[in-house]
Amino acid sequence: MTTDFQKQQAVAGLEQLASLVRAQSWRQDGTPSLPPTQSAVLRMLDGAAEPLRAAQIAERLGISAASLSDSLKALEAKGWLLRAADPADKRASLLSVTVYGREIAARLNDPQQGMAALINGLSEQDVGAFLRVTQLLVREAQQKGLATGSRTCLGCRFFRPGEGSQPDKPHFCAFVQQPFGDSELRVDCAEQQPADQQQAEESVLRFRPMHSQ
């Protein structure tokens, strides 16, 4: 059973990581220091197949439209984000990255820089452990109504924990029809479709015991 002290240490670890992400001061490549929300928006729009509405972005990030608004204005002022009228809804606009915004997103995704440089130092097994815990934490956040738009494997209707065919690939994705391991768990998957409540709960029940042995 997890003790209060162990939980406190886990929370302290999470806060240290959040503080590292916020600081960004150890980036040495000249990429502008960006607040986490602005980085997340740039990355999301850069990876999106089509422009997104502000409401979609806010939902995926698990923040309110009001909180997102300042970040969008800041990115627009820097010339990294483009806002166009949404032909399907006069009250909404469609957001995409500019060419310069894409350059910044590519630098943010550089595996030698920022948080990615820290992940580079981990083994595949450790990355898998990190992704596994992230799935469970996002699930907890979803249940508390804090992350309604997250696109994780654990919340996906195609996820089949424990149905992979190989010991190092214990999961199965029914979308691509392939088994996969912990290190391939997706935190933001474009193909994800939310599971209904019952399926999500069953997935969690099957996912947890696999890793408590």
Ligand code: SF4
């Ligand atoms: S579709 Fe994506 S999120 Fe869903 S199980 Fe497959 S890889 Fe995971």
